[in-house]
Amino acid sequence: DVVLTQTPVSLLISLGGQASISCRSSQSLVHSNGNTYLHWYLQKPGQSPQLLIYQVSNRFSGIPDRFSGSGSGTDFTLKISRVEPEDLGVYYCLQRTHNPYTFGAGTKLELK
Amino acid sequence: QVQLQQSGAELAKPGSSVKISCKASGYTFTSYYISWIKQTTGQGLEYIGYINTGSGGTNYNEKFKGKATLTVDKSSSTAFMQLSSLTPDDSAVYYCARERKNYYYSGGVMDAWGQGASVTVSS
Numbered sequence: 001d002v003v004l005t006q007t008p009v010s011l012l013i014s015l016g017g018q019a020s021i022s023c024r025s026s027q028s029l030v031h032s033n034g035n036t037y038l039h040w041y042l043q044k045p046g047q048s049p050q051l052l053i054y055q056v057s058n059r060f061s062g063i064p065d066r067f068s069g070s071g072s073g074t075d076f077t078l079k080i081s082r083v084e085p086e087d088l089g090v091y092y093c094l095q096r097t098h099n100p101y102t103f104g105a106g107t108k109l110e111l112k
Numbered sequence: 113q114v115q116l117q118q119s120g121a122e123l124a125k126p127g128s129s130v131k132i133s134c135k136a137s138g139y140t141f142t143s144y145y146i147s148w149i150k151q152t153t154g155q156g157l158e159y160i161g162y163i164n165t166g167s168g169g170t171n172y173n174e175k176f177k178g179k180a181t182l183t184v185d186k187s188s189s190t191a192f193m194q195l196s197s198l199t200p201d202d203s204a205v206y207y208c209a210r211e212r213k214n215y216y217y218s219g220g221v222m223d224a225w226g227q228g229a230s231v232t233v234s235s
Contacts, residue, residue: 037219048207048225049157055219092157096220100173103157 002026004093004104012112019080021107023093028073030097037096040069040078043106044089052091053078085111114138116146116208116226123232124198131194132229134208141189142166145211147222148182148193152204162211162220163191198233205230 003026013019029036040053051060053069056076066081080087088111093104119133134146148160161172163182170182179202181194195202205228212218 033216035216035219039219039221048228050225051221051223054221054223060223094157094159100175101159101220103159105156 001100002029002095002098002102004095004102006091006093006104006107008107009105010108010110012110013083014112015083015085017083017112019083019087019109021078021080021091021109023071023076023078023104025074025076025095027098029076029095030073036072038069038071038076039094039096041092041094042087042089043092044086047089049092080109083109083111114210114224116210116224118206118208118226118229121230121232123234126199126233126235128198129194129196130198130231131192132206132208132231134191134193134226136189136191136210139210142186143213145213145220146182146184146191147209147211147220148180149207149209149222150176150204151207151228160193160206165191195231198231200233203231203233 005024007022011019029038036056038056041049042052043049052063057069068079070077090106090108092106115137117135122130124130142165145162147162150158160176160180163170165184183192207228208226209222210224211222
């Protein structure tokens with residue numbers, strides 16, 4: 001199975017600051033069709049995961065441009081600029097290139 | 113608005129089965145697949161599989177074959193997941209999620225989730 005390693009495990013950020021989360025894959029996430037199926041989710045406390053970014057860098061509807069995704073192959077990054085209180089929670093990457101589909105273990109974003 | 117309403121918490125005995133429901137509203141049910149995901153503190157998030165809500169066809173993570181059975185009732189826009197031969201390792205929160213069709217363009221992205229259903233297996 002593809003292993004997604006997220007770092008850091010937790011992140012302490014001041015309001016208005018910038019956060020960067022890494023997701024590294026044990027194998028390339030480029031599909032044979034040329035697309036890369038790496039998505040990002042946020043799970044706020046007590047809630048279900050919600051979609052932020054799909055296919056590496058596409059923001060989902062209603063997601064502010066403070067959130068951006070980048071990367072290729074095996075290395076991907078989620079950046080959150082101007083952190084706001086509603087950004088707190090656990091961030092997960094998910095790969096849907098290889099079966100079985102797998103999630104990263106999560107990165108917890110907390111306020112400093 | 114899009115909603116996926118899951119059934120309530122379950123307390124089950126080892127060796128028994130449970131069936132969780134996921135009722136969709138706010139969109140055309142058969143235009144999306146329904147995926148199922150398991151969340152535990154120890155194992156994190158695990159993808160169980162998805163069901164094609166139009167045809168009833170399924171795709172399972174090998175790990176959950178024989179454990180989970182996915183079905184759908186189009187008439188009520190409801191998807192179901194039955195978990196059989198329960199053990200304490202099946203204790204978890206189970207989510208259903210709406211998954212976009214046309215894998216090439218969507219990458220199977222899950223863009224709306226239910227609130228989760230807690231299953232506790234204990235004697």
